Amino acid sequence: MARLTGLSRPTVYTGVRELDDPPDPRGRVRRPGGGPKRLVNRDPGLLQALEELVDPGTRGDPESPLRWTCKSTRELAEALTAQGHPLSDDTVGRLLRQQGCTLQRTLKTEEGAQHPNRDAQFRYLNEQATQHLAARQPVISVDTKKKELVGRFANTGREWQPAGEPERVNVHDFPEDAAGKAIPYRVYDLGANAGWVSVGTDHDTAAFAVATIRRWWEQTGRVLYPTATRLLVTADAGGSNGYRIRAWKTQLARLAADTGLAVTVCHFPPGTLKWNTIEHRLFSHISMN
Numbered sequence: 121m122a123r124l125t126g127l128s129r130p131t132v133y134t135g136v137r138e139l140d141d142p143p144d145p146r147g148r149v150r151r152p153g154g155g156p157k158r159l160v161n162r163d164p165g166l167l168q169a170l171e172e173l174v175d176p177g178t179r180g181d182p183e184s185p186l187r188w189t190c191k192s193t194r195e196l197a198e199a200l201t202a203q204g205h206p207l208s209d210d211t212v213g214r215l216l217r218q219q220g221c222t223l224q225r226t227l228k229t230e231e232g233a234q235h236p237n238r239d240a241q242f243r244y245l246n247e248q249a250t251q252h253l254a255a256r257q258p259v260i261s262v263d264t265k266k267k268e269l270v271g272r273f274a275n276t277g278r279e280w281q282p283a284g285e286p287e288r289v290n291v292h293d294f295p296e297d298a299a300g301k302a303i304p305y306r307v308y309d310l311g312a313n314a315g316w317v318s319v320g321t322d323h324d325t326a327a328f329a330v331a332t333i334r335r336w337w338e339q340t341g342r343v344l345y346p347t348a349t350r351l352l353v354t355a356d357a358g359g360s361n362g363y364r365i366r367a368w369k370t371q372l373a374r375l376a377a378d379t380g381l382a383v384t385v386c387h388f389p390p391g392t393l394k395w396n397t398i399e400h401r402l403f404s405h406i407s408m409n
Contacts, residue, residue, distance in 0.1 A: 159207065160215075166205045170215060173199055238389050245386045248352055253311050257350045258341055261308045261398040262333065264324050264359055265406050269298035277408075304406055305329055305360075307336045308398040312344055315402040329360040330371035337379060351381045356393040363387045 122129045160166055173196055193209035193216070200207060235241075252259045274289045281287065290297060303320040305328060318332040333353070342348070353372075355361040361368050363385075376383045388396055 159211065163205055166200070166207070167215065167219070169200055169203055169205055170196065170212070171219070174216070174221065235389060238392075241389050242392075242395075245354065245388070248384065248386055249310065249354070252350060252352045255350075256311075256345065257348055257352065258345045259310045259352045259354070260333070260336070260341075261310065261354045261396055262329065262361055263306055263356060263393070263396065263398055264329070264361075265304040265306060265403065267324070268302045268304075269293060269295060270300045270302050271298040273298070303328070305332045306398060306402050306406065307332060308402045309336075309341070309344070310397060313401070314340070315398075315405070316340060317402075317406065324360045326360050326365050326367035326371055329368065330375055333372075334375055334378075337375075337381075342379075349380070349382060351376075351379075351383045353383065353385045354396065355385065355387055356396065357387045357390050361385075 121127070121132050125132075174191065193212040197207055197209040197212045200212070249259050272289045273293050279287070295301075300321050303322075303324050305318050305320065305324070307316040307318075309315070316332070316336040318328075318335060320328050322328070337351075341351075353361075357363050372383050372385065375381070393399060
């Protein structure tokens, strides 16, 4: 056995004696303290060096070349090896988990400066919507969805297809390869919980936005609200329906004159469109289609 395994004869004798010993109830195969020492014990400065690379702004050099986009375990292992701490990327991942680190996305929590009357703005908007709905007057929310190129372009998500036959699309999303550009402008009716979408192919202008509202009213709105005398429109503060766009106000005035409706517009404060109902009730269906 010594010649076959290359072990010394005393080691073989020790193994023969251990075969006759009862098994360790804890399942150990080595004596306590056997095997290689832990890496953090052999290299006391390893964890400190790793923390400085993971969070250079608070624990290490703020001029460190490692930033958000290159904090992979491979990049960290290469940087630590260059500093005299040789280890593999798998070991880096294990050490990070031991230190309580996980792969995380950024978290949007910093709102920035807020207008002192922002809460009052929301309360006023909510009161207007509540009053209109209670009086069976239409309340709509409007906004433009992201422009999309029309053609065989890649999109996120998956769909059922025969095995091995995925939908073939272009490798690059060059605008010149598109058959056109789609601009979805949405109208969400809060009272009826229904949506209306017009797709433009030219530009996202105030005239296009009001034309969508006009078409919604002519084909759907006046049928649902035959006795309506008022219309409340909620929108964000920018884009084709922004509060500074003179054409938006002019086109709405023409709509009011043509329909006989008293049109009121309530703009959401800047940066607060995520509280607009259309974001949650209609946008998801636009994205899926």
